Amino acid sequence: MSKSTKTLVILALMLVLALTTLESTVVTTAMPSIVGQLGGITLYSWVFSAYLLVSTTFMPLYGKLADLYGRRILLYIGVGIFLIGSAAAGAAQSMEQLIIYRAIQGLGAGAILPLVLIVVADLSTTQEELASKQGAIGALWGVSSIAGPLIGGLIVDHISWRWVFFLNIPLGLIALAVLIVAYKEQVARQKHQLDYLGTALISGTILALLLALIQGGTSWAWTSPQSYGLFAIAIVGTLAFVFVEQRAAEPIIPLDLFKNRAIALASLGGFLLGAIVFGVTTYAPLFIQAVQGGSGTEAGLTVIPSQLAWSIVSIMAAFFVQRLGFRRMLLVGSLLMVVGCVMMTFLQRQTGLAFVIAAVVVVGLGLGFANTANTVAVQVAAPKPLVGVASASTQFVRLLGSTVGIGVMGSILNAQISQRFNPIAAHVPSLAEQMHKGISPATLLLTPELRAPYPLALLEQLREAFMQSLFWVFLLMLVLALVILVLMFWFPAGNIEHQEASSVASQEKEVLQGGYRGAEGQ
Incomplete structure (x- = not known):
């Protein structure tokens, strides 16, 4: 493949990646308007959860399927499904349809x-080339996270x-056409035991x-058979998942990794951190639009400083890790998150925009410190043969935290809205009539x-x-930040050199014990 062709393929890959990255943030400032037209405030969280849940759980399988059947066909299928979902979501006529799409x-x-x-790694001939391309992907991710809320607000x-x-459709079709014409796969396929x-x-x-x-x-009521049944399924499913993963040749989440204290605490902290991330990006714009009556653009401008603060800390990761240690x-990072979440619990109808931005910026700085330290610490603490698996697993856990966090926060918001809006509507017949038609006061x-x-x-x-309903969501974010802060006191002390020494010792121990059963398959 010539240099110009390779550049063209990389640009097409970056474009489709930008579209999927934007899709997780651009919708945050669009959601209030979507609810305003489609209704369904009680289903608000599902629009985020559906996208996150499906994309997160299928990521590991797609990677292994690409080894079995080739990168090209899986990439084309993925882009095609994404564009079909985008077209359907844009045409949705109800909140239920939008969630499915x-x-x-x-x-x-x-x-x-x-x-x-994977394809970027395939196309890289040296470590330096790979590092530069991965750096570009990281920068793209940061730019997309920052631009998403503003683009959504402007649209x-x-x-x-x-x-x-x-x-997504015209841009995605252009990228897909370029990939079909220019990308020629030249890699050996590998066999995997898929953890279906x-x-x-x-x-x-x-x-x-x-x-x-x-x-x-x-x-339905919390004490209803539906609630009891679903919680029972969740508990049994968790136990069955642990049982299966302990015996799988190539588990989707290698549980043995979490015997390492640094990896376990980083993953647990990452799970809680994921909930806070989407709490800020989802409910801060809702506060601006529903409570303060701001526009979509104003809501987007509120979230951007948080993402920018996170990106700046990430760019300076090496500097901070060297001088502070993990x-x-x-x-x-945890302390900054606590301070920022405390500030968010003080948000009121009359709160100035400067205070709102200051609160999300402090949270963003904390997220940047904590997430960066978590990621690097896991890569350093894991045995070298399992660095990739460990990184993917902890990222998977963080995304699960985002998914579950959105669900819990949505549940709290729904309960508070029901408790506070119904008494008001009872004294306003026209409002009660609208609620009977499915148009809530939030809409x-x-x-x-x-x-x-x-x-x-x-x-x-x-x-x-x-505002009183949102307060309980912000309070939950504060509780999560406090839990992370307490957990981090148990994180192993020491600088990078000490962690690396521990990693080498762990790796030697794994080799002596016969190695991790799935390492060869990874």
């Missing part, structure tokens, strides 16, 4: 991320929320848990034409009720 998007996105990384304010999804059962169990378990958390207290870096707050006929005093009352 977001899951289809996630099925395609789950293929794109691992396959782009919503000046076109339509539907173009948040439709815009583990994937099915973790997907079913998380789905049951999300259903129980999000729908419990709204669609433990102190994690403690600094009313997010839709200018719906709220126009109502007096300002009623709207202020509804905004205050919504």
